[in-house]
Amino acid sequence: MPVIAVIGDGQLARMMQTAAIELGQSLRLLAGARDASAAQVCADVVLGDYTNYDDLLKAVDGATAVTFDHEHVPNEHLTALIDAGYNVQPQPAALINAQDKLVMRERLAELGAPVPRFAPIESAQDAYDFWTLTSGQVCLKARRGGYDGKGVWFPNNESELTALVSDLSRCGVALMAEEKVALVRELSVLVARTPSGEVATWPLTESVQRNGVCAEAVAPAPGVDPQLQQRAETLGEKIATELGVTGVLAVELFAFANESGAEDIAVNELAMRPHNTGHWTQDGSVTSQFEQHLRAVMDEPLGDTSTLAPVTVMANVLGADEDPKMPMGERAREVARRFPRAKVHLYGKGHRPGRKIGHVNLTGEDVEATRRDARLAADFLVNAAWSDNWSAK
């Protein structure tokens, strides 16, 4: 059986293991701890640090392919692994676009992909100029390391912006700015690509963020014009191909109204791995993003991305401010009692406020009913209480 080395130990690696088992494969993890989400469920675990080259070498020994559940492995290590003959997917030349927001913006602009106006910010003067250019519609971003709303700032005025830039620059944070988009909603196009160049795309997904964190996803995204669907798919495929992405690529999109009032899109972020907005594929698509990622990095033919239901809603389970006393198993039991169709996915992670500890997928016929039920289920898993006061009696 082929061994796939996965650098990472979070829920994405955990759900890759689910797919790997059925594919007859075996994952080897490089994990930080034996009780990390993915390490709990894998037989083949190397404990170590993904920033340490020797630990990486131990994890990839004998693997047919090497992949990731995050984008934080130093690229110089990846390059060294490739030079040593290891089959790393995706490769650093692609990954840099998921690591450095300025590199990504410049590359996408070059490709003619729709992106907000942007600029590198290396000084207060740069910030001042960009503020003027955009009439104060400025979103300041750390070029690296931000996610889930971290590393993103919306200054209220010019002096706030320049103060931020001075402070952050002094701390060595490389910055860029982009023009704020008059967001109507967020969409996401999920693509998989093999080293041989085969590409497969799922239907556009609508995602809802709360406090900068994905709260829910609805697929197919409701009310998308077929032309926009086509454009988004073409865009996703183009980005995957031109950037040489392998495995799953999530293209997070801003959706806004163009001058004629029609829905239009611009690229927000890229992620080169299975993505939260693609969790619905586990229960709503013939091929899940986790299976597809493994097939793609192994350069196998890709699976069918058709949907299994008119609509699938994914609702995240994020740790409450205070963890309710009811054990998670009890909460899952109550959700199962009310919603026999709900697919609860739990990551084996302990409680922390706001931490992603699971999600619920629900397939259905009607978008609003399905969304309501998925939310209710996820809310119960978070709060151990029905937000609509339902009772089984």
Place this chain on the structure above:
Amino acid sequence: MPVIAVIGDGQLARMMQTAAIELGQSLRLLAGARDASAAQVCADVVLGDYTNYDDLLKAVDGATAVTFDHEHVPNEHLTALIDAGYNVQPQPAALINAQDKLVMRERLAELGAPVPRFAPIESAQDAYDFWTLTSGQVCLKARRGGYDGKGVWFPNNESELTALVSDLSRCGVALMAEEKVALVRELSVLVARTPSGEVATWPLTESVQRNGVCAEAVAPAPGVDPQLQQRAETLGEKIATELGVTGVLAVELFAFANESGAEDIAVNELAMRPHNTGHWTQDGSVTSQFEQHLRAVMDEPLGDTSTLAPVTVMANVLGADEDPKMPMGERAREVARRFPRAKVHLYGKGHRPGRKIGHVNLTGEDVEATRRDARLAADFLVNAAWSDNWSAK
């Protein structure tokens, strides 16, 4: 996270692990070898022998529930575990009906469940009497230990029968006989039941055996009269309830034509665990039999058993007489190339002629087209050749 101890290390335990991961649970296996099918994919493995009580004790320590991927754990050990306070599901009083075919037949007859005529066979005289009673329509069975066509004989004449009975009795094989059924096809009703008494049933499945081994399954079984579907469901639920089964119960059925020519059923065998005829549920039902088994033994509310497609076909991958040179990974790749909808499940098992090493699930609209494609895919995985000479060009 609750720990479920699974006694067994084969593909059924392996596929339970897939379900457990997403449920946020953790399986602990009692496995015979570190490289056994399920042990390859679990972090928590106790190596030992399921006939050894001390090994069983090691495996169940601290587990919320104890279950099985086979029926061969000595019942006295299970009783001892229960006496020691462990939560064993299913329990020996139910399991005996999946272990001893005579006990099962007697119990089912008592319940009024349709069974072929049968008799205990303890002597050549018993055999002679049963031969006469059934006009020679005799199927001789070992009461215990038979599966996949093993432990079943169809003697051609009276002297063959009495010779068999003498030989087998001399070897200490306890026997029974039943009247051969004029089989039209085989069906299977899959039920899950919780200790609290909740029951859920999937639609009737048609199974096709070759050489006594399940070769394929089609669900829902084509052309079943709704009344028969209802009767079979009621029968499955009644058996599960009256026998006190917990977890998944597969009721294998003989389907034959009654006097008026209508399809009728009688019980063939019982299995108290996920079953080969239920593998289609992984990709064709909202809730797979593996997830449902875990929910049931944990006494959680059961999942929805609706189908996800008009038809799902499962085709088994059984080791060829001689293993083709093409590695299994290459074969899976070729199948993926031709059938992007095919879900290939491989068990991580080495080749042996006739050994169950994987299966293919395929959902579709049309029974015959889906059956044909699933067979082609499974055949390719077995023989590394397309039985219809297809070529990708």
